[in-house]
Amino acid sequence: MAENLNDLDRLRPVDPTALAEATEALHQRERSWQFRELRTRTQLTQAEIAERMHVGQNRVLQIEPGGVxxxxxxxxxxxxxxLGGELNVEIKAENHSYHVA
Structure with missing residues (x-):
């Protein structure tokens, strides 16, 4: 039985690939939550967003739960x-940021 965290690490080492995959999945869920949060803060429904986008509600439904x-x-x-906002796209590389859209 592990007595401390170091013992546990030796008994059950972390798989870096599994950790990276889990981390990315968590980031995807966070981005999805942020999209829903933005929409609910504006008090708009998916149908209203879809109408403003000139797409079907199904398209909004694809974006919000992870389709981002x-x-x-x-x-x-x-x-x-x-939503009444704007999209900003930025590339960060080698300690520099480049605004591209």
Missing amino acids: EHARSETLRTYAEA
Whole structure:
């Protein structure tokens, strides 16, 4: 039986690949939650956002629960504008930031 955290680490080492996958899944869930949170703060329904985006409600439903990762930047821009906001895209590399959209 493990007596401390070091003992536990030796008995059950962390798989770096599994940890990376779990971390990415958590980040995806967080981004999805943020999209829903933005929409609910504006007191808009998915149907109202869809109408403003000129798409079906099903498209909004695809974006909010995790489809953000696979959405085109144009779709995300339209979603942001439907909320009364704007989309900003930034690339960060080598301690520099580049605003691209």
